[in-house]
Amino acid sequence: MERDSITSRANPLLARVRKLNSSRAFRREEGAFAAEGPKLLAEALRWGGELEAVICAPGVGLPELPEGTRVAEVSDSLLASVADTQSPQGIVFICKGKALSVPGRLTGGRYLLLDGVQDPGNVGTIWRTADAFGTDGLLLCEGCADPWNPKTVRATMGAVFRLPVYECALETAAERLAAAGLPLYAAALRDDTADVRELDLGRCAVAIGSEGRGVSQRTLELCERTVKIPMSPRCESLNAAVAAAVVLWEMARGG
Numbered sequence: 001m002e003r004d005s006i007t008s009r010a011n012p013l014l015a016r017v018r019k020l021n022s023s024r025a026f027r028r029e030e031g032a033f034a035a036e037g038p039k040l041l042a043e044a045l046r047w048g049g050e051l052e053a054v055i056c057a058p059g060v061g062l063p064e065l066p067e068g069t070r071v072a073e074v075s076d077s078l079l080a081s082v083a084d085t086q087s088p089q090g091i092v093f094i095c096k097g098k099a100l101s102v103p104g105r106l107t108g109g110r111y112l113l114l115d116g117v118q119d120p121g122n123v124g125t126i127w128r129t130a131d132a133f134g135t136d137g138l139l140l141c142e143g144c145a146d147p148w149n150p151k152t153v154r155a156t157m158g159a160v161f162r163l164p165v166y167e168c169a170l171e172t173a174a175e176r177l178a179a180a181g182l183p184l185y186a187a188a189l190r191d192d193t194a195d196v197r198e199l200d201l202g203r204c205a206v207a208i209g210s211e212g213r214g215v216s217q218r219t220l221e222l223c224e225r226t227v228k229i230p231m232s233p234r235c236e237s238l239n240a241a242v243a244a245a246v247v248l249w250e251m252a253r254g255g
Contacts, residue, residue, distance in 0.1 A: 004072040006055075009081055013053060013072060017082040017092060024146045032096050033148035034082075035160075036066035037089040043158030050096035055079065060090040076162040084150040095161075097148050102166035104175065107179040108136020109203040110251050113173055113184065115219045116210035117240050120145040124155020125241040126208070133252040138165045139173045139205070142216060177205050186223040187243055188215040196227045196247060202254030208244045 006014065019026045020034040027033050032052060043089040044051060045063060053070040056062060057079050065071065074082075082092055101232070113160055114129050118125055130138055146167045165244040168176075177184050185199070207223060209215035214237070220226070229238065229246050238246070 003056075004070065006072045006074045008080065009078060013055070013070070014074070014078065014082050017055065017094060019083070020094065021084045021150050024149070026047045027097070027146065027148045032094055033153060034084070034092060034150060035129060035153050036083055036085060036092050036150070038091055039143045040153070040158060040236075041091055041093055043161050046095070047158070047161035047163065049161045052094040052096060054091065054093040055082065056092075057090040062091075062129060064217065065173035066076075070198045072235045076246070082240050085154070093204065100147065100165065100167045102139065102168040102176055104176075106176050106182070110201075110228065111137050111139055111182065111183065111205040112251075113139040113205050113207040113219075114144050114240075114244075115170070115186075115207050115215050116142040116213070117144050117208065119211055119240070120149040121210065122239070123147065123149075123154045123158075124152040124157075124242045126244040127163060128159045128163060129241070129248055131156075131163040133248040135163065135248060140165060140167045140177055141170045141173055141219075154230065170218055170222060173205075176249050183224045184222060186215045186220055186221075186224060187229065187247055188220060189228055190220065190226050193228045194223040194225065196229050196250050198223075199225075199227055200254050201227075201247070201251040204251070206247050206251065209241055210249065211240050 017034045051069045055072045055074055057076050058073055079088055112135055151161050174184060183204045185204055207215055207219050
């Protein structure tokens with residue numbers, strides 16, 4: 001496998017990676033994101049990720065890559081200059097992202113709607129968990145963290161290449177779910193709240209709110225009813241990713 005040698009920090013490929021790591025607008029404009037490490041690279045190859053370029057440190061072995069993928073070798077210090085982590089594990093790569101626009105028709109039966117979840121680590125962890133429990137997709141609404149943020153991508157542990165995620169307005173998500181015959185519930189408290197263990201979640205969508213304010217009033221107005229996770233009265237709430245994991249487990253049991 002032929003490797004280019006890059007020795008300048010100002011090289012256009014390295015500059016591109018830095019911009020992909022730092023700019024959401026640029027990621028959208030290019031339809032691409034940067035990721036790190038042999039594990040994520042292996043997942044991209046396994047699940048049909050469209051690789052643009054792979055940058056590696058000297059002596060790092062690479063798997064067989066699709067024809068047309070650019071391979072560049074750089075010093076450890078140059079690799080560190082384009083990595084988003086302190087320990088990039090010898091590999092940084094650029095991959096094309098899948099479409100984020102919600103389709104006109106949802107074909108699955110179980111979705112999770114994230115309402116303003118702004119922490120990239122939480123979004124990535126929820127994405128990974130939703131993939132593990134066989135969910136059909138995530139709907140990101142109201143200013144959620146960028147699914148192509150490097151921290152989000154790392155937290156998915158490869159689910160970024162497997163499970164579809166869509167960005168859309170709350171109203172659009174509600175319309176698509178209604179058209180698919182999927183009720184929308186919310187993890188929140190109000191008069192119609194049901195224990196998450198007692199409600200049939202086998203075919204539905206459930207909204208998880210932001211870390212700070214929970215599910216928004218706008219989302220609650222679009223929901224048929226709410227669900228609660230039973231917990232000690234001493235505890236006020238759960239981390240968004242933990243709450244999502246409990247809900248996703250119950251959705252999987254219901255399916």
